[in-house]
Amino acid sequence: MSVRRVGARSITLIDRELDKSFLLAPDRAIENWPVDTASALDASHVEALLALQPELVILGTGERQIFPAAVFMAGFLRKGIGIEVMDNAAAARTYNLLAGEGRQVIAGFILPSG
Template identity: 70%
Template sequence: MDLSLDRPDGFLFVRRVTPTTVTVVDRPLSRSFVLAPDRVVESWPVTSALELDESHVAGMLELKPELVLLGTGERQQFPQASFLAGFLRRGVGIEVMDNAAAARTYGLLAAEGRRVIAAFILPGK
């Protein structure tokens, strides 16, 4: 599914989402990654939402988000409560959704200039 035909100014955007890849601008990524409006953190070592716990929170908070979108693959899958609580205790919102929904939501919020990051879980190889 194509999510954007035009290149928005000022932020990295998701162009396409498939079950095994997410294309950022014109680069398909097939391993889990974290996307901020100004950078991509590649090779995020996560292949399932169930792997996430509070130890994963600090690295994501280094990007200074006001909101975290967690794309959990083709289907929504909730991580451990300790992972979610790690953001909420620090006043950072977090939403869990499938990758396509995370990409759409990220695009809207980044276009508004919000400090949002999206973490995409992909099956990898």
């Protein structure tokens, strides 16, 4: 799976356009990730991402880079998993590059609701 286009309210993958937050792994997209702002991220979201067994997590926080709470970030660091936070366009470029290299990267893309 890879990202073809990033818009303000949607992201287009190879086979579909998504307008709700989602997770992306090299082999699948997990639609309807229940997050609509970076401030909404908590420990339960860490577990959902770790269940996908990433070596690196990329978090796209919308049109602007917004860092989530420290407790969210620390959940990955305690497990030795790197996490990078960036705007959605940068997250898509970074994800495509790393997934293209065969890395086990997981991206979470936050899209505005409504």
